[in-house]
Amino acid sequence: xxxxxxxxALRQYIRFFRVWFVAAGLFAAVGxxxxxxxxxxxxxxxxxxxxxxxxxxxxxxxxxxxxxxNQIEKAQKRLRMDIVIVTFRESVEGADVxxxxxxKEYELPYTRWEDNMQALADDFWDxxxxxxxxxxxxxxxxxxHNWYPGQNGEHLSTSGKAMKKLADIDRLDEILYQVDNxxxxxxxxxxxxxxxxxxxxxxxxxxxxxxVVVVPVLIAVVFASSCQSQNSEKxxxxxxAYITDGxxxxxxxxxxxxxxxxSSRHIQRDSGGGSSRGGSSGGGSHRSSSGASHGGTxxxx
Numbered sequence: 604x605x606x607x608x609x610x611x612a613l614r615q616y617i618r619f620f621r622v623w624f625v626a627a628g629l630f631a632a633v634g635x636x637x638x639x640x641x642x643x644x645x646x647x648x649x650x651x652x653x654x655x656x657x658x659x660x661x662x663x664x665x666x667x668x669x670x671x672x673n674q675i676e677k678a679q680k681r682l683r684m685d686i687v688i689v690t691f692r693e694s695v696e697g698a699d700v701x702x703x704x705x706x707k708e709y710e711l712p713y714t715r716w717e718d719n720m721q722a723l724a725d726d727f728w729d730x731x732x733x734x735x736x737x738x739x740x741x742x743x744x745x746x747x748h749n750w751y752p753g754q755n756g757e758h759l760s761t762s763g764k765a766m767k768k769l770a771d772i773d774r775l776d777e778i779l780y781q782v783d784n785x786x787x788x789x790x791x792x793x794x795x796x797x798x799x800x801x802x803x804x805x806x807x808x809x810x811x812x813x814x815v816v817v818v819p820v821l822i823a824v825v826f827a828s829s830c831q832s833q834n835s836e837k838x839x840x841x842x843x844a845y846i847t848d849g850x851x852x853x854x855x856x857x858x859x860x861x862x863x864x865x866s867s868r869h870i871q872r873d874s875g876g877g878s879s880r881g882g883s884s885g886g887g888s889h890r891s892s893s894g895a896s897h898g899g900t901x902x903x904x
Contacts, residue, residue, distance in 0.1 A: 647736035651685065660690035660750040667791040674795060678802045684765055685733045685743030686801060688794050692750040695719040716754055717901050723747055724760035724899065725891035734763060740895045744769075744801060746794070748782065756903035757782050765805060766888060766898035774804050775900040783902055 655675045656668050663671070675686045693703045696716040700706050709726055711719045724747040728734075734741010742763035749756060759779055761769050769775050781796035888898045 646683075648685075648732070648734050648738050648741055650738055651733045652731055655679075655685075655687050657687075657689040660692040660748070662690055662750060662790040663794075664791075671791065671794055671798070674798050678798055679735065682802060682805050683735050683742065684763070684805060685735045685741065686798060687728065687731075687733055687743070687745040688748075688797075689724075689727055689745065690748045690750060690790075694751050694754060695723065695749060696754055716756070716903060717758075720747060720749065720756070720758040720901050721760070721889070721897075721899065722892065724758045725895070725897045726893070728760055728762060728897070729891055729893040729895050736763065744805075746782070746797060748786070754903075756901060758901040759899045761898040762895065766896065768805055769898060770887075772900060775898075776902075778804055779900065779902045783904070786904075 656663070656671050658668055671688065675688075679686055691705070693705050694700050695703070695705065695711065696719065697714055700711060700714065700719065705711065705723060709723060711722055713719045713722065724745050727747065728743075728745045729739075732738035733745065734743055736742050740763055742765055744762070744765045745760045747758045747760065757779060759775055761775075769778075778797060778800045781800045782793045785793035785796060888896055891897050
């Protein structure tokens with residue numbers, strides 16, 4: 604009789620908590636579907652140039668350029684975003700800018716270093732049609748580094764999803780700090796670290812499939828088991844109490860759930876500290892000369 608009682612209890616248990624198991628299964632299915640779709644999603648913009656490293660300042664060897672291209676290619680596939688590095692060595696400030704090549708080619712409208720660096724970076728991105736998913740306001744970032752004496756510094760231009768993810772000026776600064784730390788001694792390492800930090804800031808930690816599948820099910824099982832245990836303890840009586848005319852009788856109970864009040868409090872994080880590594884400006888969003896939305900910031904050394 605005990606076996607029949609246990610079997611009937613198990614059937615009632617599964618029936619009672621079937622919604623939780625179905626919900627866990629749907630959650631796992633959605634998680635797997637999103638992971639698969641993210642991995643197979645093709646590049647949407649085939650019109651952009653294949654080049655990703657433009658060393659007009661000639662601070663990199665051919666081997667270093669190729670190393671950075673390979674690193675960028677791998678990062679782009681993981682992020683689904685374009686990454687472009689541009690170096691040059693020309694004045695973009697004051698009266699000197701009026702006779703420079705970039706002034707004539709890009710018709711820079713400003714005299715301030717920060718404004719012209721921003722305009723150059725945004726326009727280089729727009730004119731070449733970069734963006735992983737599309738050429739106008741597509742996803743990605745561009746690093747523009749000026750090596751002109753007295754005007755050394757870089758601007759990071761963001762577009763599409765990269766602009767939204769890097770809306771926080773602190774995150775933009777963390778990316779450019781990698782260039783600040785190493786450019787003087789090793790430009791290649793500076794740009795390599797820039798790519799790594801950009802990928803860290805923009806990317807997501809992949810969730811293993813077994814976590815997506817197993818964890819929701821375990822949560823449902825543990826929750827259901829705890830409720831069943833509470834129900835059993837509250838109504839624990841002799842097995843004969845569940846027998847009527849030689850047949851097991853299971854009465855559904857819903858009052859075994861215990862309602863708990865959970866209090867929460869906000870923990871304020873310490874936002875102080877941190878040293879400044881050169882002047883910085885930027886953040887927010889703006890429109891380039893082509894009308895595209897960009898974000899970004901500049902660091903000047």
